[in-house]
Amino acid sequence: MKQTLTLWLLNLLQASLMLLVAPLLAGIVRKFKARLQNRRGASLLQPYQDLRKLFSKESLFADNSSWIFRTAPVVIFTATLLAASIVPIIVVDLPSAMIADVIAMTALLALARFWIALAAMDIGTAFGGMGASREMTFSALAEPAMLMGVFVMSLGAHSTNLSTMVHFALNLHHLHPSVAFALAALLMVSVAENGRIPIDNPTTHLELTMIHEAMILEYSGRHLALIEWAAQIKLLLFASLIISLFAPWGIAETIGLLPILIALGCWFAKIILLAAAVAMLESALAKIRLFEVPNYLFTAFVLAFLGMLVHYILEVGVQ
């Protein structure tokens, strides 16, 4: 009983960690990018200050907006946060992983996306409709790649429970070829799902190319802050998911102060590495044309599917 309580407390701690570190990750990526472009860049804490500024401003809604528009930031934030709280980052055995598995996690993210697209349609502006149409189309194409990528790991672990999947990844003694395929697919999907270059550019408001930004154009003040924060949590969620599924070394398998501190340090170091990789990628690549995106996502799907086939042909029964 006591151990369950400790686990739940750790779970809560981990969720708040995700919540609090998310803006920092955005700050780190921006800093790396600035350094790569020979700029000094804003402070690492700039995203926190941006959020604080937005939270203190008043919100302005369009006359014809409905309750969907009003609830959207809350739904998006809640669903993303709940999805983030089931990814093991410090301890393997999260009690919340029993509540929702990896399929439910993607579904929670889909719920957030559904609601933000509805909010974009709410005012009836052309930008909102355009953003919603593009976001829903591309995310639909990303969905099979995302699920197949995760399922490769699920098949190996015989489970869709994220804790069990991390256990499986920890006990992999040699590199499985299928895992490499899944990793490639998930990396590609993560870039697309988070609206990063080369799929979408989170810093532009150019109507011809924007996807995510077009949907939230009508938001302001604390409602906008919540949406921005949710987007940062989502980025951290994907980074943590990839770390936990493919490089979980260091994560605490037992409960104790030392293992948890080590796990925290390892996770943070890996997050910084990933942030550097994202910054490098975004500085080196240009945004691809909108109608090249399906090809990109199709490639990701083919990679994930190959991973699945490789798993059946080479790995089932061999283990």
Place this chain on the structure above:
Amino acid sequence: MHLLASTSCSLQLALAAMFSVLLAALLSPCLGKRSDLQRLAISLLIALSGALAIAAGISGLLGDTAAATLPIGLPWLPMHIHIDALAAFFMLTIGVLLMPVGIYSVGYMKSFTANGQSLAQLGIFLPLFALGMEGVVMADDAYAFMVFWELMSVSSYFLVTWEHAHEQNRRAGFLYLLMAHLAGLLILGSFAVLYAASGSFTFAGMRGGELSAGMATAAFLLAAFGFGMKAGVVPLHAWLPEAHPVAPSNASALMSGIMLKVAIFGFIRVTWDLVGSDAFIWWWGGLLLAAGSSSALGGVLMALQQHDLKRLLAYHSVENIGIILIGLGLAMIFAAAGHPLIAALGLIAALYHTINHALFKGLLFMGAGAVLHATGSRDMESMGGLIRHMPITAALFLVASISIAALPPFNGFVSEWLTFQTALLTPELDNTLLAALIPFSASMLALAGALAAACFVKVFGIVFQGNARSKAAEQAHEVDRWMQIGMAIPALFCLLLGVLPTLFIPLIDSVPQLLIHHSLAASVQAGHWLWLTPISAERAAYAAPLLITGLLLVGGLLYWRLHRRNNRILRGSVWSCGHPHLNPRMQYTATSFSQPLRRIFSGIYQPDKHLGNAYEDHPLIVRKIAYAVHVKDLAFDKLYRPIGTATHHLADRIAREHGRGMHAYLAYIFISIIALLIWIAR
């Protein structure tokens, strides 16, 4: 008389349900003069029948099964009916939609009587249609099955041709009748094979028949094509989006919501029960899986390109039948490979989606009916902003949209989750071909689910959000209480089935017990009603009650924090980049929303675009631009039309022979006799 003496409560309830709709059909013509009373009587008797069917279904699922012989039928061929776990489950499915649709009809049909339209046709055939569906499910012999099946098909023909003044509706009706009878013929063929093997028309006798592998395959294929045609499986589906939208909305709800499920029922009855899971051959499930995947993807892709609301919903039925078939196909594969526990899981997933689809699709059609009632149009391009005029309809429609998009915490997610869990057990199979096909189906399922979400963003966004695109939409009004209650009931069920799967699955667990003698109940809960755990807790778990608690708790807190009294929200007009007059025509439309997909999947859609510009004297000054794009259903052009043309050619050829005169006929008779003699002497 012995019927009433029967001790089984479920059977009496089911018979009462059937009697109630029969009474409605008989009473309706007598009340022709008093249309208000007629409307009330028909609708409430249908609702009563639904309530009785729910009660019969639940008591049947709890183990109260019985059989009886009806005092009607031919002297040497009496009609047998029974209620077992499978029949009970489908009675429940029929009931959960029939009851709300009955209540909804009280309000919905008011607009017909107010316009002076007669309810004569609707009043007879709507109850008869319900009677036919209940009868098919209850049938215990092939004769009763076919009689009720035809009753269902023919009476629904009269619902499709309800507005027969439009030529298009008569054509849709004819196509529907044709396909329904072709399907009926194939199903009859399937029963004929089973009769040949057993010498009995009763299901009990057919179960005992000795089937060779060839005969079993013949029965399976005939049933698959027959029931598949009726259920709208790609590529046989093309009649469905023509027929379902033109019926009155309460009838559309029943046709898409439960008539397609009756076809699924028939398929399960013939293959799993009569042929039996012991006779399954490995590729049967593969065939179902392929058909299911193509239906799921094809249906949703076609739905995305529709702007007629009811037609769009009809295509979504094709998609959802595909999802059910994927579950059934997986179950069949695992049953054939000797993994009955996994097969039970697949079967539960398919059944769960069956009842889910009945609920949310019924609700969606009722919502479309409410919108049609309020705006007088089915064309989405003329709607917009209805969330402000019809807040309750909008909220209930949204519940159904989230459910059909398979998003938590509603019911659509649970059945898709169970289907994914079944698909992930593939490594238990030895067959490499199937092991590669199953992940492919799973990814098609994922794609279809995500595209369905895109489609319902489009539907809800265009119909209920933004600004009104027509005068009628601007003056729309909320529907009456009867219709609201009719829509609220399935919405409530959508939530309950989404949150409490652990209470519902043990109830329907008696179906796999009956069909494959394996139960899932022990493993599905892992000892606690909060956690849904197919197979085992280590494999996967989903605790919907906790998830929704978390969502409400965190969300509620945030919402309260965001909208406290001192946190005012300013209101202003939309920023229009300095343009003085924004008008509703500047909004995104249904056609523009689906443009990216039209481009990405242009190979499937083959869109037919027309751009016509009108100029002002000079070619540089454009006065007017007209843009039209049409997407055709490939199945129509590539399958239906060629078969139709070939039939015409054949008929022409034969007709020519008819005109040849007496000597030619004598020659035919002579040739036939010679041929017969040779055949006999052989």
